[in-house]
Amino acid sequence: MQSFIRNAVHGAEGDGAEVNRLFPVQALMNFDPFVLWDDFTISAGAGFPDHPHRGFEGITYVFQGSVEHRDNLGNDSTVSSGGLQRFTAGKGIVHSEMPSAEGATRGIQMWVNLPARLKKLEPDYQQVNSDSVPEREVFNGVVRVLSGEGSPLRLNTPVVYLDAQLGAAGELEESIPGGYRGLVYVIEGSCEVNGESVEQGSAVFMEDIAAVTVTGRLPSRLMLCFGRPHGEPIYQHGPFVD
Numbered sequence: 001m002q003s004f005i006r007n008a009v010h011g012a013e014g015d016g017a018e019v020n021r022l023f024p025v026q027a028l029m030n031f032d033p034f035v036l037w038d039d040f041t042i043s044a045g046a047g048f049p050d051h052p053h054r055g056f057e058g059i060t061y062v063f064q065g066s067v068e069h070r071d072n073l074g075n076d077s078t079v080s081s082g083g084l085q086r087f088t089a090g091k092g093i094v095h096s097e098m099p100s101a102e103g104a105t106r107g108i109q110m111w112v113n114l115p116a117r118l119k120k121l122e123p124d125y126q127q128v129n130s131d132s133v134p135e136r137e138v139f140n141g142v143v144r145v146l147s148g149e150g151s152p153l154r155l156n157t158p159v160v161y162l163d164a165q166l167g168a169a170g171e172l173e174e175s176i177p178g179g180y181r182g183l184v185y186v187i188e189g190s191c192e193v194n195g196e197s198v199e200q201g202s203a204v205f206m207e208d209i210a211a212v213t214v215t216g217r218l219p220s221r222l223m224l225c226f227g228r229p230h231g232e233p234i235y236q237h238g239p240f241v242d
Contacts, residue, residue: 003206005198008039008185016046022185022203024236031181031205032229033157035241036111039187039201042067047098053089055119055241056111057155060085060097061146061163061223063187065105071095075125082130084146086153090114090121108185108223112157113241115230121156128153140170141216159227166191166216174212174224181207182226189220198222 006028008020022037023030030036035056042048042065050070060067061084069085070076072094079085087093099105114121134150136143147153147161160180164172166189176182184193185203192215193204206212212224235242 002208003194003196003204005196005202005204007202013038013040014046014048014051017042017048020201022183030113030234030236031183032231032234033113033227034110034182034225035113035234035236036109037183037185037203038109039185040107040109042099042105044099044102048096049098050094050096051239052092052094053087053239054092055089056113057086057088057157058109058111059147059153059161060107060109062105062107063163064107065103066100067097067105067107068100069095069097069125069127071125073123073125077127079127080130082133082144084128084133084153086126086155088121088124088156090123091119093123110225111241112155112159112227113230113234114156116232118156119242126154138164138166138170138172140168141166141172143172157227157230159225162224163221164214164224165221166214167219168216170216170220172212172214172224176209176211176226177228180226180228181205182224184212184214185223185225187221187223189222190217191215191220191222192217
């Protein structure tokens with residue numbers, strides 16, 4: 001298997017939050033090392049009140065509005081548009097994510113599995129503000145490096161995570177480390193990814209590739225996310241990945 005395409009599935013999570021979910025869904029439960037991918041929208045009065053997690057690391061990237069994070073470690077912070085947060089659930093954490101701005105808040109939350117040897121890790125939290133996210137220019141576009149070379153984000157699993165905004169005919173070429181697998185998800189627009197057409201709300205999943213080439217067929221925004229798989233059984237049930 002080198003590539004396949006999946007459409008996100010619309011649903012509701014938390015307290016009135018809307019999500020377009022790539023996985024876990026019936027057709028695709030996970031894509032090692034990744035165990036959840038949600039394109040979320042939180043309207044005023046909705047959100048994710050206190051709830052528990054364990055066994056993975058979660059990254060929330062906000063590109064519209066802002067999210068207030070609180071947890072049982074004593075963290076209380078606001079992640080504004082362009083910023084991101086990472087929580088390491090490890091042996092257990094309780095947190096909430098609620099909108100803190102007028103209007104809708106939108107972003108991507110994805111979970112990265114922890115290997116068996118780190119499941120009992122002490123929980124941890126990190127916030128990266130927008131002005132600390134490295135950016136680089138590509139042909140007719142801009143790429144933000146959320147995780148990977150130059151990013152201050154710390155993860156226990158090596159991950160390359162990019163937010164790319166491309167104009168029509170804009171192009172991104174990204175080398176992929178050997179053994180990594182991952183996806184390119186189109187938030188807005190229409191792209192060609194390694195020769196395959198990928199539309200808004202869809203993702204192409206890939207492995208065993210040396211590079212990804214993305215060309216914007218329309219002005220587009222997309223997320224590129226690749227990581228090193230653990231190659232271990234994944235026991236996922238609700239908010240827990242044991």
